[in-house]
Amino acid sequence: MEIFLKTISSINDETRVEILNFINKNDEVCVCDIESSFNMIQSRISRHLKILKDGGFLKVDRRGRWAFYSIKSPLDEFRQSILKEISFSEVKLPELNKGCKSE
Amino acid sequence: MEIFLKTISSINDETRVEILNFINKNDEVCVCDIESSFNMIQSRISRHLKILKDGGFLKVDRRGRWAFYSIKSPLDEFRQSILKEISFSEVKLPELNKGCKSE
DNA sequence: TTTATATATCAAGATATGTTGATGTATTAG
DNA sequence: CTAATACATCAACATATCTTGATATATAAA
Numbered sequence: 002m003e004i005f006l007k008t009i010s011s012i013n014d015e016t017r018v019e020i021l022n023f024i025n026k027n028d029e030v031c032v033c034d035i036e037s038s039f040n041m042i043q044s045r046i047s048r049h050l051k052i053l054k055d056g057g058f059l060k061v062d063r064r065g066r067w068a069f070y071s072i073k074s075p076l077d078e079f080r081q082s083i084l085k086e087i088s089f090s091e092v093k094l095p096e097l098n099k100g101c102k103s104e
Numbered sequence: 105m106e107i108f109l110k111t112i113s114s115i116n117d118e119t120r121v122e123i124l125n126f127i128n129k130n131d132e133v134c135v136c137d138i139e140s141s142f143n144m145i146q147s148r149i150s151r152h153l154k155i156l157k158d159g160g161f162l163k164v165d166r167r168g169r170w171a172f173y174s175i176k177s178p179l180d181e182f183r184q185s186i187l188k189e190i191s192f193s194e195v196k197l198p199e200l201n202k203g204c205k206s207e
Numbered sequence: 208t209t210t211a212t213a214t215a216t217c218a219a220g221a222t223a224t225g226t227t228g229a230t231g232t233a234t235t236a237g
Numbered sequence: 238c239t240a241a242t243a244c245a246t247c248a249a250c251a252t253a254t255c256t257t258g259a260t261a262t263a264t265a266a267a
Contacts, residue, residue, distance in 0.1 A: 005193040006118060013116045014225080015109060032244060045226060047245055066234045066243045082185040090108040103236080103242060117255080135214060148256060150215055169213045169264045206212060206266080 004057075011056025012083060016041075017049045021058055022092045025084055029062075029071040030097070037100025058084075067101070107160075114159025115186060119144070120152045124161055125195045128187055132165075132174040133200070140203025161187075170204070 012018055016039075023038065024030055030038075035046050050070055053059045058080055060073040072084070115121055119142075126141065127133055133141075138149050153173055156162045161183055163176040175187070 002118065002121065002193050002195050005121065005189060005195075006116070009112060009116050010224090013109070013112050015105065016225085018105065018108065033242090042227070043244070044228075044246080048225080051245080063233095063244090068244060079185060079189045082182060086108060086182045090105050092105050092108075101243075113254095119255090136212090145257070146214070147216080147258075151255085154215080166214090166263095171214060204213075 008056050008058075008080065008083075011052050011058065012087075014049070014052075016045075017053055018087055018090075019093050019095075020046070020049055021053055021084070022087050022094060024059065024070055025072055025088065026094060027097050029069050031067040031069050031101060033067075033100040033102075034097060035070075035100075038095045038098040066103075111159050111183065111186075114155050114161065115190075117152070117155075119148075120156055121190055121193075122196050122198075123149070123152055124156055124187070125190050125197060127162065127173055128175055128191065129197060130200050132172050134170040134172050134204060136170075136203040136205075137200060138173075138203075141198045141201040169206075 012021065020035060020039070023035065032043065032046055032050065035041075035050075036043050039046065050059065050061075054061060054070075058073060058076075059070050062069045062071070073080075076084070115124065123138060123142070126138065135146065135149055135153065138144075138153075139146050142149065153162065153164075157164060157173075161176060161179075162173050165172045165174070176183075179187070
């Protein structure tokens, strides 16, 4: 039950659904790209990413000073059905906007 | 998006997940049966039932002075997958306890 | 028609969650 | 080593949600 509710609460927020859909469509993105694509401050993005990760949807790969987030793989059937439902739900999908100042 | 979030928020609560699972296992129950099976006050049960109904999971059939709740039928694939996941999630399932004083 | 039962809804208080700005940590460029 | 960049976390405030007790409505029994 705990895991189920953690999964559900992680997607019980408009911003997180949009971020999850964004990552799902863009394969792998770093925090500053999400930040500039959504025009939201970094602490907000970071918090939501943590919740989505704890909800079992995302994985992180830290390379250099960046944290690259992508859909966890393999993803169980239930979370897959959620991603599918989200992609059918006309969620706002901003353009990918590279926000990092270095490389 | 609105519908998706309404669906998700309706199951983002331990009590509602338990009630939903309870109704799913018992086919059709009235409010006072849920009230006495869960040992919760009526206004609380009533509120949660409304939210689950608005979330697209339940339907009501009013007969006499009772309101009988059951799983909405037909149920779309996404909500079906949620019910399935709940039944796999070791949710507390109280005994059906008839709570109505009349008949 | 008066009363009891079944259910719904509302207001108030308690609790949980989201947003922001500040600060902490890690990595890398200079 | 110092400074800049990328990211995480925390405290404070704002907002949303849940619980309870009171009240409203509807049905049916007496």
